[in-house]
Amino acid sequence: MKTLNPRVSGTHGETIHAAFDLEKVRQEFPILDQTVNDKPLVYLDNAATTQKPRQVIQAITEFYETVNANIHRGVHLLSQRATDRYERSRVLVQKFLNARSSREIIFVGGTTAGINLVAESLRRHGISSGDEILISGMEHHSNIVPWQMVCEETGAKLRVIPLTPKGELDLDRLDNLLTTKTRILSIVHISNALGTVSPVKELVKAAHRKGALVFVDGAQSAGHLKVDVQDLGCDFFAFSGHKIYGPTGIGVLFGKEEVLRELPPYQGGGDMIESVSFEKTTYNVLPYRFEAGTPNICGVIALGEAIKFVEQIGREFIEAHEAMLLEYATAAIQDVPGIRIIGNASKKAGAVSFVFDEVHAHDVGTILDQEGIAVRTGHHCAQPVMDYFGVPATVRASFGLYNKVSEVDALISALHRVREVFGL
Amino acid sequence: MSLTSDLYQDIILDHNRRPRNFGELAEANRKAEGYNPLCGDKVTVFLKLEGDVIKDIRFKGAGCAISTASASIMTETLKGKTAREAEKLFERFRRLVTGSSSENDENEIELGSLAVFRGVRDYPVRVKCATLAWHTLKASLEGKDQQVTTE
Secondary structure: OOOOOHHHHHHHHHHHHOOOOHHHHHHOOHHHOOEEOOEEOEEOEOOOOOOOOHHHHHHHHHHHHHHOOOOOOOOOHHHHHHHHHHHHHHHHHHHHHOOOOHHHEEEEOOHHHHHHHHHHHHHHHHOOOOOEEEEEOOOOHHHOHHHHHHHHHHOOEEEEEOEOOOOOEOHHHHHHHOOOOEEEEEEEOEOOOOOEEOOHHHHHHHHHHOOOEEEEEOOOOOOOOOOOHHHHOOOEEEEEHHHHOOOOOOEEEEEOHHHHHHOOOOOOOOOOEEEEOOOOEEEOOOOHHHOOOOOOHHHHHHHHHHHHHHHHHOHHHHHHHHHHHHHHHHHHHHOOOOEEEEOOOOOEOOEEEEEEOOOOHHHHHHHHHHOOEEOEEEOOOOHHHHHHHOOOOEEEEEOOOOOOHHHHHHHHHHHHHHHHHOOO | OOHHHHHOOHHHHHHHHOOOOEOOOOOOOEEEEEEEOOOOEEEEEEEEEEOOEEEEEEEEEEOOHHHHHHHHHHHHHHOOOEHHHHHHHHHHHHHHHHOOOOOOOOHHHHHHHHHHHHHHHHOHHHHHHHHHHHHHHHHHHOOOOOOEEOO
C-alpha cells in the first residue's frame, strides 16, 4: 500500500477500468462544469444525493411544457399521455429491479417513505408484544426510527445485529437474534456511513427459514450495483430516485405481490380505491392500493429517464468504475498520515469514511470545501454507527459514475492542506 | 491570506490544541450542557457565580476546532465579568460571527481576542460551532438545567 504512487496508478486505473467514455458522460451533467471557491468542483457527496444528467432535467421541463395532466382520470389526450408515461416508468423500474410484475412496484416519496409504508402497514396487519423486529447496527436513522415507533405502539421488541470492529455484521450472533419471533428483518444493503455491503441473500435465506419477512434498504445500492430482487429473494426493497441520478421526492418500494396482497393500505385517498360509499369502501388492486392521492407524476417520469440513463451506461460498468475509485481512494487516504479509515469490511461499495485523529470532521469539511471538494461530514444519520466506533463524526467521500481518479487526487492534496492548516 | 487561514487563525488553532480552563469545576454552582445536533458537538459549561460576578468558569466537551477554541477563549474572556456584561458580549460576538455588526461598530476593540472569530462570518454553517459555548453559558446564567441545542 505504502509504495502506491497515486499518479501512476491513477492513469493506469482509468485506462483499464473506464469501460465508458468518462469525459463524455461528465458532459451530460451540466452542474459538474463549475468552480467552487475558484477551484473546479469535485463532487464526492454522491451518497447524499447524485447530480442529474441533462436527459433527466429535460424530461422534467418537457413534462411540464407538453404533457402535464393528472393520471388515471381524464379522458383527454394529455391525461392519457401522462398516464402512459407514468406507467411506462413503472415497467422500467420493474425491469431495473427484475421484479416479476409491475404490480410489485409502488411509487413513494423515497426510501424513508417506503420503510414507513411497510412499517405502518405491517403494524395495522398486526404486530404484538411477543413479536420482534430485527435491524442491524449500521442502519440509517430511517431504518431505525419507523421500527422503534412500531415497537413503542405495539410492545414488540427491537433487536439489533451488532457490528464487528471491521464494520461488518456480526453474523455469529444471528442465530440468537433471528428467531421464530422475528416478524421482519429490515436491513441496509449498503451502509451509507461505512460503505459495507450486507450479505443480503444469505440473510434473506436465514430469515425466511424462521418465517420472517425481509425488507432491504437499497438507498445506497440501487445506483451502484445490479439489483435483482428475485435473486436476492427479499420481500421488500426500497430506493430513492435522487440517489440514482433522478429527482428528489420520488422513490420506489418493491414488494412481493403475495406479501403486498396481505397488507392493508397505508394511506387512504383518491386512486387507491375501487369504489367509495359512506358505508363501505373497497380498495383498488395492486399497486394502486398503495398510491393514494395524486402522485409525483413528473418525478416518476424523470426517474424513468434516470433509469434509462444508468442502463445506457450499464450497471456492471458503473460498479467496476466505482470499485476502482474506491480501491484507489482507500489506498491513497490510508497513506495520509494521521488518518484512520472507519469501516474496513471485506466487501464495500460507493463510500469511504475516515477521521483525522487530531482534526474534527467539520474542520476537515470546511477546508476541503475551500479546495472545491464537496464531501459529507457528520454522523451521516447513523449515530449508532458513530457511537460504536467512538467517533463524533466522520468525513465521507462517496462516488458516482462521473467521478475521476484525478478527483480523488484532488481530495488527497486537500487532505494534505488540512494537515498544513492544522500544523500536523 | 486565504479564506481558510482567515478562519483558522493561529490563536484559534492554539486554543483548539491546548484549550484553557478545560475540565470540571468542583466549586461550580451553575452548570449547563449544550449540543449541536448537526455535528454532534457537546459542551458543558461550569460557572462559579458570586452574586452577579463570574468568579470562575470552566468547560469540557468534544468538538471541532471552532467550537473548542470559542469555548476556551470565552472562558478566558469572562472570568471576573458580571452576568450582564457576559450577555452583552455574547450579543456582540453573535453579531461579529454572523456578519451583522456594522462598519462603525466598535465591537472588535471591546471583544478583544474574541475578534479572531471574525472569519466565521464567511462560513454560515460554522456559526453554530462558534456560538455553541455561548448559548450554553447563557443557559447556565439563566439557571436552566436542561440541555440547550443550537437548533
